[in-house]
Amino acid sequence: MKVYISVDIEGVTGVTAWSETELGSSDYEQFALQMTKETVAACEGAIAMGANEIFIKDAHDSARNIDITKLPRCVKLCRGWANSPESMMAGIDETFNAAIFIGYHAGAGYDGNPLSHTMNTNNNYIMVNGEMASEFILNSYAAANYGVPVVFISGDKMLCETAKQFNNGIETVAVKDGVGGATISINPDYACELIKEGVKNSLKHIEACKIDIPEKFEVEISYKDHKEAKRASYYPGVTKASPRVVQYTAKNINEFMTTRMFIL
Structure with missing residues (x-):
């Protein structure tokens, strides 16, 4: 079995402030270590279920966060950015049986994570x-483009709840809950235990996690700064709907991801 793992940090247990996510910050090392531990836990769960090849994308900021010396021998780690439309899913292809997301977080417009x-x-x-x-x-759409189901996700409670609405077959582990500017997090070792067991369970029902791919992608992006919307509006196919909002329609996932790559 070949498994793909994409790893972020804002959904790692304990992470609450931006300084805890920034390479070189005095607050960073503790949480980069926990990011690595949660990644290792996911690997251990996958290996227990027969995975003999694991590809990990370090998908946060510098993409140089995970300690490669802690990873199992069957793992390959992608550090840095490939500058491809897949972005946080760089390296994904049709040869993978399943994808796993670790340390993910609620999206823009949601209040389930301070970050x-x-x-x-x-x-x-x-x-x-x-x-x-x-x-x-x-990133689920990016995986689906290659026929790879996302079977497991860990992160904040709101992210896990919305993930279930999008993919009702997925296994989730909520390691924290966001309340305003605060987080309520579970014990770091316990988080790793839950992730390992959750990954093991998820790989028992891979087929149940397949999602339908839309016939087209109607996309709207609201920027905080009107200058960003103006700049994006010059990309082919992108139109400005209001001073801070642009829209575009993509006929397939590749077009959707490529346009996003240049305007975000």
């Missing part, structure tokens, strides 16, 4: 086919 955002912090929300889209949804 809620989608792809970056310069937008108020991203709508896809009339629904607010988190990174989980964007």
